[in-house]
Amino acid sequence: MATGFTFPPFWFLFLFILSCFSSFCLGGDRVTLGEIYKDGDNLTSKGGDFVLGFFSPAGTSKRYLGIWYVDIPVKTYIWVANRNKLVHDKNGTFSIDTIGNLVVKDGNGDLLWSSNVSVQTRNSTACLRDDGNLVILNNDRDAARLNSELWESFSDPTDTYVPGMEVLIERQGEQKVFRSWTNESDPSPGRYSMGVDPRGTPQIIIWDGPNRRWRSGHFDGAEFIGVPDVIRTNFFSGFRILNEGDNKLLLTYSASNTSSFLRFQLTVTGNELQQRWNEDEGEWNTLQSRPVGGCDLYNFCGNFSECNKEVCQCLEGFVPSVQEEWHAGNRTGGCVRKTELECRKNSSVSRNDSSKDDGFSTIRRVKLPDHADVAEISTEECKIKCLNDCSCNGYAHVRGINCMVWRDDLVDIEHFEEGGNTLYVRLHPSDIGKKKKTIIIVVISILAALALVVMVAIWLVCKYRARKRESKRTSEIPKNHLVRSGEFSMEYSGPGDISAEGHQGNGSELAFFSFSMVATATDDFSLANKLGQGGFGPVYKGKLPCGQEVAVKRLSQKSGQGDEEFKNEITLIAKLQHRNLVRLLGCCVEGEEKMLIYEYMPNKSLDTFLFDTARKSLLDWRKRFNIIEGIARGLLYLHRDSRLRIIHRDLKASNILLDEEMTPKISDFGMARIFGGNQNEANTNRVVGTYGYMAPEYAMEGLFSGKSDVYSFGIILLEIICGRRNTSFRTDEHSGIIGYAWEKWDEGRPMDLVDRSIWDGCQHNEALRCIHLALLCVQDLAAHRPNMSSVVLMLETDNVRLPLPRQPTYTSMRRSVDEDIWHGNQDLTSSNNVTVSVLIGR
Numbered sequence: 001m002a003t004g005f006t007f008p009p010f011w012f013l014f015l016f017i018l019s020c021f022s023s024f025c026l027g028g029d030r031v032t033l034g035e036i037y038k039d040g041d042n043l044t045s046k047g048g049d050f051v052l053g054f055f056s057p058a059g060t061s062k063r064y065l066g067i068w069y070v071d072i073p074v075k076t077y078i079w080v081a082n083r084n085k086l087v088h089d090k091n092g093t094f095s096i097d098t099i100g101n102l103v104v105k106d107g108n109g110d111l112l113w114s115s116n117v118s119v120q121t122r123n124s125t126a127c128l129r130d131d132g133n134l135v136i137l138n139n140d141r142d143a144a145r146l147n148s149e150l151w152e153s154f155s156d157p158t159d160t161y162v163p164g165m166e167v168l169i170e171r172q173g174e175q176k177v178f179r180s181w182t183n184e185s186d187p188s189p190g191r192y193s194m195g196v197d198p199r200g201t202p203q204i205i206i207w208d209g210p211n212r213r214w215r216s217g218h219f220d221g222a223e224f225i226g227v228p229d230v231i232r233t234n235f236f237s238g239f240r241i242l243n244e245g246d247n248k249l250l251l252t253y254s255a256s257n258t259s260s261f262l263r264f265q266l267t268v269t270g271n272e273l274q275q276r277w278n279e280d281e282g283e284w285n286t287l288q289s290r291p292v293g294g295c296d297l298y299n300f301c302g303n304f305s306e307c308n309k310e311v312c313q314c315l316e317g318f319v320p321s322v323q324e325e326w327h328a329g330n331r332t333g334g335c336v337r338k339t340e341l342e343c344r345k346n347s348s349v350s351r352n353d354s355s356k357d358d359g360f361s362t363i364r365r366v367k368l369p370d371h372a373d374v375a376e377i378s379t380e381e382c383k384i385k386c387l388n389d390c391s392c393n394g395y396a397h398v399r400g401i402n403c404m405v406w407r408d409d410l411v412d413i414e415h416f417e418e419g420g421n422t423l424y425v426r427l428h429p430s431d432i433g434k435k436k437k438t439i440i441i442v443v444i445s446i447l448a449a450l451a452l453v454v455m456v457a458i459w460l461v462c463k464y465r466a467r468k469r470e471s472k473r474t475s476e477i478p479k480n481h482l483v484r485s486g487e488f489s490m491e492y493s494g495p496g497d498i499s500a501e502g503h504q505g506n507g508s509e510l511a512f513f514s515f516s517m518v519a520t521a522t523d524d525f526s527l528a529n530k531l532g533q534g535g536f537g538p539v540y541k542g543k544l545p546c547g548q549e550v551a552v553k554r555l556s557q558k559s560g561q562g563d564e565e566f567k568n569e570i571t572l573i574a575k576l577q578h579r580n581l582v583r584l585l586g587c588c589v590e591g592e593e594k595m596l597i598y599e600y601m602p603n604k605s606l607d608t609f610l611f612d613t614a615r616k617s618l619l620d621w622r623k624r625f626n627i628i629e630g631i632a633r634g635l636l637y638l639h640r641d642s643r644l645r646i647i648h649r650d651l652k653a654s655n656i657l658l659d660e661e662m663t664p665k666i667s668d669f670g671m672a673r674i675f676g677g678n679q680n681e682a683n684t685n686r687v688v689g690t691y692g693y694m695a696p697e698y699a700m701e702g703l704f705s706g707k708s709d710v711y712s713f714g715i716i717l718l719e720i721i722c723g724r725r726n727t728s729f730r731t732d733e734h735s736g737i738i739g740y741a742w743e744k745w746d747e748g749r750p751m752d753l754v755d756r757s758i759w760d761g762c763q764h765n766e767a768l769r770c771i772h773l774a775l776l777c778v779q780d781l782a783a784h785r786p787n788m789s790s791v792v793l794m795l796e797t798d799n800v801r802l803p804l805p806r807q808p809t810y811t812s813m814r815r816s817v818d819e820d821i822w823h824g825n826q827d828l829t830s831s832n833n834v835t836v837s838v839l840i841g842r
Ligand SMILES: *[C@@H]1O[C@H](CO)[C@@H](O)[C@H](O)[C@H]1NC(C)=O
Pocket: 040, 041, 042, 053
């Protein structure tokens, strides 16, 4: 063991006292010339916190010389000497050699490791200090620099930073200081390294081999701006960068609580781990671990894009460089400018002035991009500096750093929920605000609309003639078959008439009610009880004598079936039972009067929430996703699992009812079967549906199939995500929700669609999947759309790779067509959201 402390000469007493305060080596904490430490001999720091000796990492018998905490039972090594050349047995030694180095040798006396002191000396001492620093001190009385430090382990660290360590940073070039272990049982240098890039202002970087894996963001004097959620450092603790002169900087960290052990480690998995020893629990508590998750990984989304909760979006004014790869989740290509900056275009004439037109888009709350250059100028000068430099892609002005400009691609931009900085991205004027573009679009669409109006007018004239011929044929049918709600004369049956059939069975049985019973239940169909006007007639709230609340739909249209047929049909439909379908409890057939009695849904329909500014936030993302799933399951049941294989044909937000728990329930299913015949996939002469929700082939040609419901489902999906009505998108710029959604998708910014009122709790990956799915559902050709079973699968599985949607083109002409059919048909109600039936000739 270390021995032999000789009292220093008198004139050194002062120095000695000073040294005591800087934890000078005393007693058993040092190794001196001539002493040979064997495996098993340990050097313990004076305070008793750290020990230097040979150890074997977990899972191996190989021996390494290292430093670990004395009192921490979980062996934690802060430094390893011979990490490259291990000792195979327990015959290893460490000692001071004749030129002043600390050396590690194996049993044969072969050199495994040397401290390589910069200045050779005849007599030196290695001592383990209280902070875990192993230092070699010059002991040579003849030399001028007695007690000067020849070497220290803190300047040759392995994978761990401990408080007190000063990391020297050159002003030029990357410096990889720490190197991870290969694995838990092998301290040899692994694939990850950690250090500092001083460009601009210093940043801490983790490399994976030669590539950056994570960066802390630039240092603003108090903190690293890319790690905003870490408690801000105060005067006494946290990171500090000291100017050492000679173009050198020192990076240090001081812990806020020095009474417990703290360390930063670069783990074998490439994470920077900040841990504090918890005495009570006997374990390391992790204070932070970087990188966390996808967005924290270096340039996760590729160049010129922004990462927000694992979701990548191109910056405004940029589009994916390779669309297919981008949408398939391969971001390596990143995004590129929509329009190249004027000054970068090849032109024989140099256009100095054009760059003055360039503008900036503002991106708030981000981790600013990598590779910034820094200048000490004001914000306004910073902007001008960027404009005057053709290679400048953006700038930012940050307190503590000043003006930052980026001449390289903008990489590694992460959006933060709070904190972060504002980035100004330089754009070609045409990519800002899109004002000039819209004028052209408006002109083109007006011309297109005019052409369509003419065509539709001609078509309507033909239609009108055809209908005239038809009405001649149908005029033989007695008039009283055409029931209109207003015409109906109330003929009460006597109370004794309350049908004996009216008693309700065990739930799956359909009950038949008498008219008088229903009239009583709805208070004579009073206006106060009217819930709304559905596609097939008004709906009333009613209360059965037993107290059960029901919704009564009074059909105002001729079913085209006899009473018995109608009853049979209703009985069949009532047998359809699913959690996501409204239950049909019974019906009433008396003369011309036909009514359907449903279970009552207190929360009314989806549209009353979704499109109401006050109530839409009640449907947070989780609820909305559940609703989407519910609708999909209900539809799947109708299409595939039910015996009847029903195609709804009039799916829309107002047909989705919500129970107390916001479970969606599809209503009005089977109506098409009652009213429009029961073909399974056919060309029908009667189109039942709602404009805006109707698939092109159905609206135009009367062709319907399960895929037309899928289309309507796609529209509902978009409405749920956007929280806006399809029709509300009919502006100059967009022909409807589909056009808008496609534009955002195409720009690589699909998340712009998501309703801002639910942005906070939004699961971005789910939202993204829903948007993708919706675009698949609204494709022009039915054959391209997925069927409901695929839809359910895609909704509920995270890792299915969805095919790329094709651009919907039908929607671009939709707007004018819709309106003209609308205005041309005087029979139709004027409300936009009411089911219409149009006869289409074949
Ligand atoms: C040195 O440390 C090792 C590992 O903690 C321990 O087993 C050994 O007893 C120590 N030796 C001495 C001399 O303290």
